[in-house]
Amino acid sequence: MIFAGDFAQLPPVPRGPGSSSLYSAGVGTQHNSGNGIAEQEASIGKALWHQVTTVVILRENMRQKSQTPDDAKLRTALENMRYKDCTQDDINFLMTRVAGTVHGRPRLGDKQFRNTAIITGINVHKDRINELGCERFAADTNQTLTHFYSKDEMKDTNQITGNKRRGRPKK
Numbered sequence: 001m002i003f004a005g006d007f008a009q010l011p012p013v014p015r016g017p018g019s020s021s022l023y024s025a026g027v028g029t030q031h032n033s034g035n036g037i038a039e040q041e042a043s044i045g046k047a048l049w050h051q052v053t054t055v056v057i058l059r060e061n062m063r064q065k066s067q068t069p070d071d072a073k074l075r076t077a078l079e080n081m082r083y084k085d086c087t088q089d090d091i092n093f094l095m096t097r098v099a100g101t102v103h104g105r106p107r108l109g110d111k112q113f114r115n116t117a118i119i120t121g122i123n124v125h126k127d128r129i130n131e132l133g134c135e136r137f138a139a140d141t142n143q144t145l146t147h148f149y150s151k152d153e154m155k156d157t158n159q160i161t162g163n164k165r166r167g168r169p170k171k
Helices: 037-049 069-082 088-095 123-140
Strands: none
């Protein structure tokens, strides 16, 4: 098996009350039918996780190869940020990249930022940026923007049972 991703990025999201990540002490290693479905799945997942014998850690960010001195500073800041190890130089550099109306700061309305990814820590800002980007793309390509709405809900794993009939119905 090959696992890919940025394991330093975010902690795993629990699947519900009382759930834990696979490497948590809260997940048992015993798989038995007395456990609920979620506990059984977590135990199986943990057992599979413990079968991993070789780990390769890639440390160099290949998407941020240095082209300019500022690109090199950004790459270094991103690498340090990944491990919660930013220096004061990293913070000072990142502060120069915060958009705003103050003289010398980047302005998001500038043409050079038209198709640039924007990092924000607040979901409502992200949502609004995405909304404006969709509207702009639709206008640029002479398309109508259509909204589709959905209602999502998750089933409680305690409501799911393994007693469903399988096979052909009885006559």
